[in-house]
Amino acid sequence: MLKPCLAFILASTVAQTAGAVQLLGDVEVSRIPTAEKVMAEVVNRYQALDEGLANQLSAQKNERDATQLAARQGHRLWQQAVRDVQSGHFDDRSLYWARLSMLNSLKNNSANFKMVDWQQQILASAVEKASRGFSDIQYDDDVQIKIFLTGFDPFFLDKDISQSNPSGLVALALDGFKFDINGKKAQIETAMIPVRFEDFDQGIIESLLSPIYRDPKTQFV
Template sequence: MLITKKLACCIALAFSTLSINAQSFTIEEQRLDKATKVIPAITSALSDRVNLFIEQINKANNLTVLSQLSIRHGKGIWTDAKLYFKNTNHYDDRPLYWARLQMSKALKQTKAFKESLPDQQSKLLWQFEIYSRGQTDVKFDQYTTKRILVTGFDPFLLDRNIKQSNPSGVAAIVLDNLVISVEGQSAEIETLILPVRYADFDQGMVEELLTPYFRENPVDMIITTGMGRSKLRIRTFYRIKTKCTFT
């Protein structure tokens, strides 16, 4: 998937506004201590990847190595989350969410990260974000007649309920790379997960992320899913010839 320069700049700015500086922990990362006590089985579900990542980044002696590890394990944790579902049949997005926070928190504590410039830190954190959310994994390479992009969101309202999941994130994990066939037509589904942070929304993250799929890529439908107050909310954008329609 193509990440535009404007999007990268917007998110880097949004990321930096979440805290006084990139080395301080975000509100989400600060919830880790409580989460590990209340839902230990969930926060440790992807611990193999998390522990390997922490071990390797603590040995990194420069920003280049740290960047390479962030990309490798960002991709890896997204894949691990999907494998976790396939192996356990647990419809749960929380292992990925809490694993990502453990990894980003550990990243900030490394020597190589602390010695980097603030702009470099923000870029590194955002790089890890997009890879771990499946945002670079959207490929559409199954040669189907239709292409569908589905987006989900992180859990939120965690101060009210630290056990909270988000069914839209579950949908993204479960449906990624799925090929379906209906009445002689096939469709490939690719997915990604978005954060629930007002700073990102205010910077136009969703618009910047989805617009290229309408303008540059032959995507037939984009389905945005989100957790409403009492049910899963779905919005669909679909293409008719050269026009995009919203329902």
């Protein structure tokens, strides 16, 4: 279930970046076959979640249900990637490639109603935001010091398709981490940011960080 207190972050940014996801995501998706040849185990680690999205999409009869499915599967992907890294599987790449596989599944599978292009883009953006942890930002009620960190997708993949990004790995490793600072309870929450200029131009950082900056308990970003 998506965490309700930050659900508005997902909603406020879905439409804003839908076009960027559709246009620029296609470039990234086109690299999947090459990546599978080089590191199939990495690319297909979360294949079950991708297949679950594809299989359930055909049963969705309206835009709301289809969007909720896309967001739910994206959220599950984020949570699984966090669990894997925090249990010792130190690799951020599977999250990236699974997200692209989900976008590809949305493009190649149909819901049980006629969708126009902008509706398909909304589903793609729902997967993007949820699988990046945007709907998973929630601090415990007793936390006195809130810390928010971002990681970034792998990039320069045309030079090295197996590229990782240490910042993404750190973000997955530290998501939800709790500790004390001079007797005060602190907690880290994280999210993953795409490396696409279009997203930045359309305000993805501002949409994500505005509510975080407004919280007086936020001390480090």
